[in-house]
Amino acid sequence: MKKQNTIFPDLDFENEENSFKSIEVIQKEFFRKTIKTFLYILIVLVIYITYFLITINPELFENTFLGSINQSYYSNLTIAWSFFSTSTFLFIYFLKIIYLKYTPSLIRFIKNESKNIGFNFQKKFNSGLVFLLLSSISISLLVYLDLGLIQFEDSPVGRFFMFTVSTYLILSLIIPIIWVLFDDKFIIQLKDDFYILFDFQFKIGKPKKNNSNLVGIHLRSNRLSPKNDRCGRVIHSKIAKRRWLSKRKISKLNPYLHFYEFSTPLNFQKQFLNIALALTEWQNYYGSRILCFEARIPLNKIEYKDRFLDYNKYFIAFKY
Amino acid sequence: MSVSIEEFLEKYYIDDFTKTLELKGQKKITFYNDFNDIIKSIARIFDKLTNIASLRGGQVLMSLAKLEKSESVINKTDIKRNLNIDRLEKLFHAFDYLEENNYINIEKKTSKFHVIKLNEKDNPDFTLFREIIQKFWISPEEEEERVKKWRGMQ
Numbered sequence: 001m002k003k004q005n006t007i008f009p010d011l012d013f014e015n016e017e018n019s020f021k022s023i024e025v026i027q028k029e030f031f032r033k034t035i036k037t038f039l040y041i042l043i044v045l046v047i048y049i050t051y052f053l054i055t056i057n058p059e060l061f062e063n064t065f066l067g068s069i070n071q072s073y074y075s076n077l078t079i080a081w082s083f084f085s086t087s088t089f090l091f092i093y094f095l096k097i098i099y100l101k102y103t104p105s106l107i108r109f110i111k112n113e114s115k116n117i118g119f120n121f122q123k124k125f126n127s128g129l130v131f132l133l134l135s136s137i138s139i140s141l142l143v144y145l146d147l148g149l150i151q152f153e154d155s156p157v158g159r160f161f162m163f164t165v166s167t168y169l170i171l172s173l174i175i176p177i178i179w180v181l182f183d184d185k186f187i188i189q190l191k192d193d194f195y196i197l198f199d200f201q202f203k204i205g206k207p208k209k210n211n212s213n214l215v216g217i218h219l220r221s222n223r224l225s226p227k228n229d230r231c232g233r234v235i236h237s238k239i240a241k242r243r244w245l246s247k248r249k250i251s252k253l254n255p256y257l258h259f260y261e262f263s264t265p266l267n268f269q270k271q272f273l274n275i276a277l278a279l280t281e282w283q284n285y286y287g288s289r290i291l292c293f294e295a296r297i298p299l300n301k302i303e304y305k306d307r308f309l310d311y312n313k314y315f316i317a318f319k320y
Numbered sequence: 321m322s323v324s325i326e327e328f329l330e331k332y333y334i335d336d337f338t339k340t341l342e343l344k345g346q347k348k349i350t351f352y353n354d355f356n357d358i359i360k361s362i363a364r365i366f367d368k369l370t371n372i373a374s375l376r377g378g379q380v381l382m383s384l385a386k387l388e389k390s391e392s393v394i395n396k397t398d399i400k401r402n403l404n405i406d407r408l409e410k411l412f413h414a415f416d417y418l419e420e421n422n423y424i425n426i427e428k429k430t431s432k433f434h435v436i437k438l439n440e441k442d443n444p445d446f447t448l449f450r451e452i453i454q455k456f457w458i459s460p461e462e463e464e465e466r467v468k469k470w471r472g473m474q
Contacts, residue, residue, distance in 0.1 A: 016375075212412035216420055241444050244368050246422045262420045264373035271371070 011109045013215075013265040022105075022265075023213045026202055029103035041094045048087040055080070078142040085138070085173045089131050093180050101200045102186070106265075110198070110217065113268050114188055121198075125184040131176035138172045141165060188272075194279050195222050196272070217268060218248065219275050221259040224282055231292035232257055235285050239278050322444035323361040325451045328354055361448045368445075372421075376414040379403055381423060384438050385446070385453040394436050404460040 009025055012018040054061050055075060107123065114121040144150040145165075152158040186198035201216035225232030236257045240247070248260040259278045263271030286292075332351060333339040343351050369378040383402040387394045396415065400408050415436075418424045422442050427435040440446040458466075 013373075212416040214413055214416040214420070216417075241442065242364075244364070244421075244423075244443055244445065246420070247442050248422075262417075262422075264417065267371045267373040 009105060011105050011265065020213070023202065023215060026103050026106055026215065027204065027206070029105055030101065030202070030204065033103060034098055037094050037097050041091060044087050044090045044094070048083060051083045076146055078139055078146050081142055081169065082135075082139060085131075085135060085169075088173060089127075089176055089180075092177050093127060096180050096184065101202060106200060106215075107186070109265060110186075110268065113265075114272070117269050117273065119188045119190075119272075122187050122189070124187050127176050127179035127184050130179050134172035134175060138169050141168070190276055190279060193222065194283070196220065196275060196279075197222075215265055217263045217265070217271075218246075219261040219263065219272060220248075221275060221279055223256040223258060225257050225286065227255055227257055229257075232286060234292070235282065239281050239285075243274055243278050245275065245278060322440070322447040323354075323357050324447050325358060328358060358448065361445050362452075364445055365449050365452075372414075372417065374414040374417040376403070376405070376411050377417050380411060380414045380418060381438070381449075382453050382457055383459060384424065384436060385450040386457060386459050388438060388450060389454040396434055396436065399436065402459050402461045404464060 011022040011025065013022055107121075111121045141150070152162040187195050188198075189195045197220045199218040199220070201214070201218060203213060224236060227233065236259070239245070240259060246260045246262045248262070259275050259282070261271050261275040261278075329335050331354070332341055332343075334341065369381070372378050372381070380399055380403070383399045384394060387398055387402055391398060396408055396411065400411060403411075405411060415424070415426065419426050422439055423446075425437045425439050427437070429435055438446050438450060440450070
């Protein structure tokens with residue numbers, strides 16, 4: 001295994017010995033990442049709990065630096081909201097980081113592999129930016145409220161504005177959290193509407209020579225069509241079966257069709273191109289007369305001549 | 321969707337020597353399409369087998385296809401024996417990979433007894449794959465038996 005970069009060593013899965021070493025590197029990095037993230041969570045919790053205690057029971061901090069600060073600062077609306085929203089957001093963000101199985105070396109490996117075939121692997125974790133943007137607006141609003149530059153009268157209009165500001169405050173926290181849960185992802189954008197999402201898998205325990213220690217990369221396409229779209233289902237099934245695509249079921253509740261593929265670091269390029277080509281076929285055939293026609297009419301009801309013509313086109317179209 | 325060499329032979333009476341094979345017009349085109357389909361399927365099988373990212377993955381698939389001819393229930397040890405592998409641990413990576421990729425179904429009857437099946441339902445090319453393997457492939461276990469027989473050890 002090459003050691004060109006001492007911080008993130010190059011992973012190599014070309015033979016058993018190097019694969020074993022690479023898996024060890026991945027697991028060590030994952031362990032370090034998890035410990036570091038747990039520490040961050042702990043720091044966030046300590047800060048928030050301290051703040052909470054100081055507002056509830058200031059006597060606890062009487063002879064400390066925190067106790068010497070004027071109590072009115074703590075009950076300030078801006079400070080209270082900033083502490084609450086930032087710690088809630090960070091807590092969920094760090095939990096998600098722990099949940100995601102990735103390590104710097106693995107990401108670097110996939111980046112290089114995708115770069116070799118002309119694709120750009122991106123880590124799109126934009127929730128922090130969204131949070132900063134929405135929070136800066138809410139904090140500005142609260143500063144104005146604290147300074148008395150904005151005041152709500154006890155009238156229907158005043159109550160409406162108060163309700164609007166409160167709703168905005170709640171949304172400015174909920175939206176980034178939803179972003180963390182569903183939109184922070186590893187992605188390769190193929191075209192405007194087509195992309196492939198990545199999810200990594202490896203065992204956390206210490207690697208053993210005789211165990212499988214499978215490092216896996218789950219690839220998932222963007223949404224293709226609703227599951228109740230018969231034409232979509234037929235085309236999806238044809239392409240998936242022809243390309244030996246994986247049938248991973250993330251959730252039965254997901255109402256959309258996706259293509260799935262599974263690869264290991266060794267055959268990543270091949271499997272990635274397989275799912276990318278499946279998407280090109282989807283774009284060509286979804287909504288086309290040939291295959292959607294078949295989805296609507298049972299095959300035995302189609303006149304033989306038409307059936308022959310349809311399939312002849314289908315074979316020509318599917319030529320490499 | 322699935323391509324079968326048996327169906328192909330039957331459809332055109334290729335192994336029936338009482339009937340003559342005459343291909344004209346539309347029938348010839350259909351024959352060509354069917355034949356083309358078989359070749360394409362074989363090419364895909366080659367492509368996929370050579371890209372299974374596990375040293376033993378392709379062998380496990382072949383062994384499973386072969387054993388399905390003679391055994392109704394196949395477990396991991398049967399495959400190990402069929403491939404002449406000394407330790408089952410050597411095949412764990414392959415089983416994991418094939419299961420993740422939906423190529424095989426593993427039914428865990430007990431913690432140690434796992435029944436394995438080729439997933440033909442989701443992989444139509446496996447029908448042709450199984451037919452070819454069962455007809456033409458000689459497993460390491462069979463090779464060993466043949467050599468032993470030749471040497472007069474059995």
